[in-house]
Amino acid sequence: MLYKSTRSQKGPFYNSADVIKQGLAEDGGLFVPEKIPSLSEKEIRELCRDDYPTRAAKILAKFLTDYAYEELLEDCKEAYNPASFVGGAAPLVALDETRNVLELWHGPTAAFKDMALQIMPRLLSRALKKTGEHRTALILVATSGDTGKAALEGYRDVPGVKIMVFYPVDGVSRVQKLQMATQLGENVNVAAIKGNFDDAQNGVKAIFGDEELAKELDGMGYFFSSANSINWGRLAPQIVYYVSAYCDLVNAKKCKIGDSFNVCVPTGNFGNIFAAFLAKKMGLPIDRMICASNKNNILTDFLRTGTYDRNRQFYLTMSPSMDILISSNLERLLYFTAGPAKTAEYMAELKATGKYTVEASVMNEIRRHFVGYYADEEATAAIIKETYEKYHYLSDTHTGVGLSAASQYLAETGDDRPLVIDSTASPYKFAKDVYFAVTGKEAPSALEALSLLSDATGTKIPYPLAGLESRKVRFESVVEKDAMKEAVLSYLKGE
Numbered sequence: 001m002l003y004k005s006t007r008s009q010k011g012p013f014y015n016s017a018d019v020i021k022q023g024l025a026e027d028g029g030l031f032v033p034e035k036i037p038s039l040s041e042k043e044i045r046e047l048c049r050d051d052y053p054t055r056a057a058k059i060l061a062k063f064l065t066d067y068a069y070e071e072l073l074e075d076c077k078e079a080y081n082p083a084s085f086v087g088g089a090a091p092l093v094a095l096d097e098t099r100n101v102l103e104l105w106h107g108p109t110a111a112f113k114d115m116a117l118q119i120m121p122r123l124l125s126r127a128l129k130k131t132g133e134h135r136t137a138l139i140l141v142a143t144s145g146d147t148g149k150a151a152l153e154g155y156r157d158v159p160g161v162k163i164m165v166f167y168p169v170d171g172v173s174r175v176q177k178l179q180m181a182t183q184l185g186e187n188v189n190v191a192a193i194k195g196n197f198d199d200a201q202n203g204v205k206a207i208f209g210d211e212e213l214a215k216e217l218d219g220m221g222y223f224f225s226s227a228n229s230i231n232w233g234r235l236a237p238q239i240v241y242y243v244s245a246y247c248d249l250v251n252a253k254k255c256k257i258g259d260s261f262n263v264c265v266p267t268g269n270f271g272n273i274f275a276a277f278l279a280k281k282m283g284l285p286i287d288r289m290i291c292a293s294n295k296n297n298i299l300t301d302f303l304r305t306g307t308y309d310r311n312r313q314f315y316l317t318m319s320p321s322m323d324i325l326i327s328s329n330l331e332r333l334l335y336f337t338a339g340p341a342k343t344a345e346y347m348a349e350l351k352a353t354g355k356y357t358v359e360a361s362v363m364n365e366i367r368r369h370f371v372g373y374y375a376d377e378e379a380t381a382a383i384i385k386e387t388y389e390k391y392h393y394l395s396d397t398h399t400g401v402g403l404s405a406a407s408q409y410l411a412e413t414g415d416d417r418p419l420v421i422d423s424t425a426s427p428y429k430f431a432k433d434v435y436f437a438v439t440g441k442e443a444p445s446a447l448e449a450l451s452l453l454s455d456a457t458g459t460k461i462p463y464p465l466a467g468l469e470s471r472k473v474r475f476e477s478v479v480e481k482d483a484m485k486e487a488v489l490s491y492l493k494g495e
């Protein structure tokens with residue numbers, strides 16, 4: 001299996017190890033597999049009997065053909081081990097006859113980014129060996145909170161890799177700050193910067209583009225690599241849980257092999273929902289993919305009108321991981337529905353004017369698979385409360401957006417197929433807003449909201465968030481926003 005850019009007709013073609021190491025194609029496009037492997041009913045039947053790590057290794061083996069199955073199985077067993085994923089890697093919880101919640105947040109940072117970031121560093125570490133790389137990969141991350149912690153936890157003590165994370169000093173919650181400042185591991189570093197998230201992001205981009213620095217690092221035995229969500233190494237592991245959820249529906253006798261089902265995905269960068277599309281292309285019988293957005297409903301508008309227009313107001317919401325106006329992974333869907341030439345045109349238009357409109361034929365194809373709904377802040381809070389009261393099920397704010405979209409879809413269509421709704425974060429990760437939605441009361445602080453929510457609902461604080469206050473703070477440095485490069489260098493020199 002070879003990979004190429006979304007923006008090129010022919011090649012160049014790459015192995016998956018190169019693609020995971022490199023992240024982005026030279027022409028600015030994203031890497032895609034040259035063809036989609038198939039998944040037969042017979043294979044699905046076998047997967048139904050497997051545990052999650054085995055399901056993951058079998059699916060990944062179809063895409064990462066330059067990795068041995070035994071390598072993948074070993075990595076998947078370590079990544080999704082029961083000590084890291086307490087309560088299972090991706091358990092499916094039934095709410096009623098139709099609705100099933102796929103909990104993707106049982107990992108070490110209590111958010112769904114763990115599903116990819118626990119396995120991708122292991123794949124990168126092997127990629128370094130496979131490509132004969134002698135240098136150490138230096139992962140730089142700018143974060144507004146969640147990705148930074150998930151990346152730190154994923155890359156911690158992975159051989160051949162170091163990671164440094166920058167976050168805006170006043171731009172993350174106290175819980176998020178504590179999570180990062182207390183990070184364990186010998187190959188990790190964290191710095192706050194005096195600036196906002198854009199400053200952190202721009203600083204990291206400038207460092208990536210600094211050729212002189214790259215040379216200096218090369219001399220010291222390092223090269224840059226990225227952990228962001230457009231890397232194929234983050235996307236491929238997300239295909240697995242859709243297949244796994246279907247197996248669990250079959251095992252629970254909610255459907256028979258071959259029967260179709262629907263999925264609903266709280267969406268930001270379009271990575272998670274695009275993985276569902278790939279699963280469908282492989283042969284998993286998904287009928288509808290419901291794309292759930294918050295008040296930043298650019299994708300809902302796109303799916304309804306065919307125009308993607310980022311020239312609009314940006315809102316900060318209580319589902320911050322979905323506060324996005326450029327859904328990068330949408331480019332991969334455009335590639336599979338409109339082809340590389342059109343994709344390159346759309347992306348050039350987006351860059352020049354902030355918008356593009358796709359042809360009716362392309363839109364018809366996209367609408368055969370996708371439908372979009374959104375939930376504003378009031379609707380999100382209301383469904384969290386309703387879901388708790390009706391099913392005694394506590395959901396986070398991002399999952400709330402998904403639950404609202406799912407209800408809108410069901411009310412509109414009456415579709416009675418099993419529906420899998422992705423739950424992308426533990427309710428405790430956003431405890432203050434969840435506590436308010438459920439009880440109508442304001443918690444005095446985000447930290448206190450954890451125990452208040454636990455007391456009010458009789459549910460348990462997940463291990464990654466319990467006892468945060470008593471952990472040892474290891475990283476306290478705050479740097480000027482134009483001193484990030486120096487911070488990287490002094491970290492590598494061990495100063």
Ligand SMILES: *Cc1c(COP(=O)(O)O)cnc(C)c1O
Nearest residue numbers: 267268269270271272321398424
């Ligand atoms: C990243 C994230 C999302 C959005 O996922 P995409 O793959 O970017 O669409 C949704 N919810 C949570 C909690 C996230 O961290």
